[in-house]
Amino acid sequence: MAKKEYNFTDIEGKWQGFWDGCGLFCADEASRKEKFYCLVMFPYPSGTLHVGHGRNYIIGDVVARYKMMKGYNVLSAIGWDAFGLPAENAAIKGGTHPAVWTKNNIKMMKKQLHRWGVGYDWEREITSCNPDYYKWTQWIFLKLYENNLAYKKKAAVNWCPSCATVLANEQVVDGCCERCDSQVRQRDLEQWFFRISQYAQKLLDDVSLLEGWPERVKTMQVNWIGRSEGIRIDFKVEGTGKTLSCFTTRPDTLYGVTFVSLAPEHPIIKDLISGTPQEKTVMDFADRARNQGMVERTAEGTEKEGVFTGKYVVNPVNNDKVPVWVANYVLMEYGTGAVMGVPAHDQRDFLFAKKYNLPIKIVIQPEGNALNADTMQEAYIDDGIQINSGNFDGLPNTEAINKVTIHLEFKGLGTKTVTYRLRDWLISRQRYWGAPIPIIYCEKCGTLPVPESQLPVILPEAVEFKPHGMSPLAEVDSFINTVCPKCSGTARREIDTMDTFVDSSWYFLRYLSPKDDRQPFVTKKVNKWLPVDQYIGGVEHAILHLLYSRFITKVLYDLGLVNFKEPFRHLFTQGMIIKEGAKMSKSRGNVVSPDILIDKYGADTQRLYILFIGPPQKDAEWNELGVLGASRFLRRLWQKITDYEEVYARAQRVDIVMRVSRYTQAPRFCKPPRMPSSQTPCNRHN
């Protein structure tokens, strides 16, 4: 008897056609079945997919199918996170317009997804670089602007003088431009920000609502928000009548302050030193520190440097007169931009004091082991008992933290403060391939939002991509020149575009009404379908994308546009596929194309292998032999089932004979025959 061949091309072609034909993946909005929103992070159309991507989409596909089979009304859609730098770089390099490049890539990747057998409701496909999508990204910007959550301010950015452009932090490698290797400098530019810091506490509190999230992602979010409780302590600057505020989480060390240091950007520096002999040295130092570049300056290994301002402040609790320094390790963005220096109990202050011979004063002693300021090799940062601390002597320092705080507040010398590490979200990009920021500048009326009726602000097609210091849009007169919506006078448009993370911070709402041209999303629909029941994506988005999406969702909630506070109920972060010791990626040149494998073994082999390669949340090493194993496994399985089919068919014939001969007590229903033992059918065939 001839064996049936496992012809995966026919099988997969047949079923993929069947699924498309019957609309298996079309969510039925009228259905009364319980909903299940299964979402994979939408891809950046970078070219072609490699097997590493497969984990995301195949796992998502499996979850969606499983829930379908369990009787849920499943929504599983996909789209394209289609704005971004690679398209623009491709344009600079190869001369293809980003729109064309992106469109081609989408076409290729769509085909690949289809061959993989992953199913989506393609009617809901969205593309973030299309005007019908970014119109609503701009609309969201306007909502934030209206509510004072979008604002413009001067900010230090990474600047490459040779490429004449702004760089993202990720593009700065060891303080140099990744493309041309020139030294990156800090430059102050007017930038747009979203006031995410205003939502720091809500974002922190609602981490508790993220029950279905991996613990480590939640921890990463909490750490990123970085709440610290402390106190702002006011120091009087001697002989000036000015006050200097320092934020500290360790008021128990207040008696050990031997200097105060300021961030190089601190505005008070000018006032303190102007006209003094120190002026030039201090300003030179501050300039140099500012130019050091944030990445380098905030690296831990960087040597602590500073300069004395010639001024002194008075410690409010013991009237100690301590010098004021400017130091490169103090950050203007955090706390008050001024730090009280306690070398005995803070390692950074210790190193600084050692370098500049500043006194070290011990105010906390470990129990049963006296410290010696002259011989100590590092700061003592652990708990202990207060000494040299006036009325607080003898208290455990953990208690002193509270007592000193109360004392200072009572005397009006300080204010209890909560500080967050989270900074406002810089959304300006001096780039072409992004959604234009919908703002108009009128000389008479000032900064104005583009009226909603004038959206979208269309990205012009014909531009020069080569970087030369400003957004390529700066040179497109037909774009820049516009009319003031208020006074109808001449006005010009904002030329920056938005960070692509803005595009991706709300796309999951758009799937519910992808073609609606009157609103970004329909409140009733999103309230029904969200939060997303299962979100699946790479752990590399554990902070930014997920935090931004949470933020935008909370803003929309506060505006009464959605009735849920968190967008994603369950989150699954799949591990990366590793090859030759590194993450599989085009830039590393270690990619494996799914197409070749599908031709050779079929999509199911690859799907099986991807699911089987290891625990899905862990990284896994790609192994070509493993693919072979999955292929053999499927073929054996196929063989067993087809063998079984024959046995089953024969048993049915026997049953008919038995039923026809009414003399025996033939069973009414033929029980399925026993699964043949592994030997039987094969031996017979052999």
Add this chain to the structure above:
RNA sequence: GGGCGAGUGGUGGAAUGGCAGACACGAAGGACUUAAAAUCCUUUGACCCUAAAAGGUUGUGUGGGUUCGACUCCCACCUCGCCCACCA
């Protein structure tokens, strides 16, 4: 420095308090073949015993603990990985 996670055969890994090593890779032997490939079958943690089988001992990073019973739970330690980190 802080946080999180992981350590099981030659390899990827399975088992969430109840027969450790599913399934797959690799390896060895066999069938088929003129031969090879492919395919199929058998064996495969280590050690002891045996002509062979049966049998036995041991075994989940290390050390302790809880339990009738621990890869699994608790404590300490070691190693590796990832994320964050001059955040006051």
